Amino acid sequence: MATLCTLILPKFPQSRGISTTRAVLTRDSKMKVPYELKQGQSRLFHKLPSGLNMEVLFQRGSDPDEEQRRSTRNPPLVFVHGSFHAAWCWAEHWLPFFSQNGYDCYALSLLGQGESDSPAAAVAGTLETHAGDIADFIHKEIKLPPVLLGHSFGGLIVQYYIANIRREAVKGSDSEKKSLFPNLSGAVLVCSVPPSGNSGLVWRYLFSKPLAAFKVTRSLAAKAFQTSLPLCKETFFSAGMEDQLVARYQQLMTESSRMPLFDLRKLNASLPVPRLEDPAFKVLVVGAKDDFIVDVEGLNETGRFYGVPTVCIEGVAHDIMIDCSWRKGAQPILSWLNSLNKAGTQI
DSSP, X not given: OTTEEESSOSOOXXXXXXXXXXXXXXXXXXXXXXXXXOTTEXXXXXXXXXXXXXXXXXXXXXXXXXXXXXXXXXOOEEEEXXXXXXXXXXXXXXXXXXXXTTOOEEEEXXXXXXXXXXXXXXXXOOHHHHHHHHHHHHHHHOSSOOEEEEETHHHHHHHHHHHTXXXXXXXXXXXXXXXXXXXXXXXXXXXXXXXXXXXXXXHHHHHHOHHHHHHHIIIIISOGGXXXXXXXXXXXXXXXXXXXXXXXXHHHHHHHBSSOSOOHHHHHHTOSOOOOSOTTOOEEEEEETTOSSSOHHHHHHHHHHHTOOEEEETTOOSOTTXXXXXXXXXXXXXXXXXXXXXXXXXX
16 A cells, blocks of 8 residues: 555554555654554554645454355444544544454544644644545545544534535546545444534533533633643543543543644534435434533434434443443444444445
């Protein structure tokens, strides 16, 4: 794979959707506290058309038995993080979980986040540029149509992506000349910012929960979660999380976000995202009952937008993939993914 480079590991395991042609890359860590990979995980870099490198954490799915291999082909999973996070947030629990269940897993760090390069701009990008970077990765590195999973603002990027998939380009037309977003097998929106953005969330908090609105603004806009352990815990995690673990994730989140993911004013002016052109496209909307950032109404707005029932999980917080109850979120997603295979949906 000409566009992927390993960071440290000289050998990259052969996967079902990725080649092994690559160069070894020696580079300094961009995070002062680098994330240490787990067994079976590799850190790679995808070179974008801009020349910038995007961090990719990969974990190969366990090989299914012979009977499963004949009857199913699991789609690869591509994970997209939200603000103040990077690919590591998926590598902690969900990459091992889904790979053990037979899915090749790729977690991306958007530009300006994690170990990815930073653009020469005040912010990391826009919905269009972030989605375009993901599309470039999928187009060049993934053979089967993957399932795209996005968390928080990463979920909004996924929504923009699926709204701009072009299933066919008419030969000779202008659409054929445009860069096409590769097809997907489905999408999972995890504690996602709704299609209209976060402004509705903010206004609801201001009128119904003014103290919570103050805390959220102080935590995220003023980045106070980086210095206050109690506020970081209340914003992202369940009350049962151990402070030592919260402190570790607090440090990783602080190091991950070298620049803002978006210009929020410009972002909100571009919303809502367009509606899906294909009503048969499969979308799963998952939220957390104890989410301090995306409330139940925001979750239901997303479900109504896609015409699907929402899954609201009890006893888990916004950072559902690294919360102490992370399995509660992973299990219904796994069941949904397995149902895609049984139905032979787009794979």
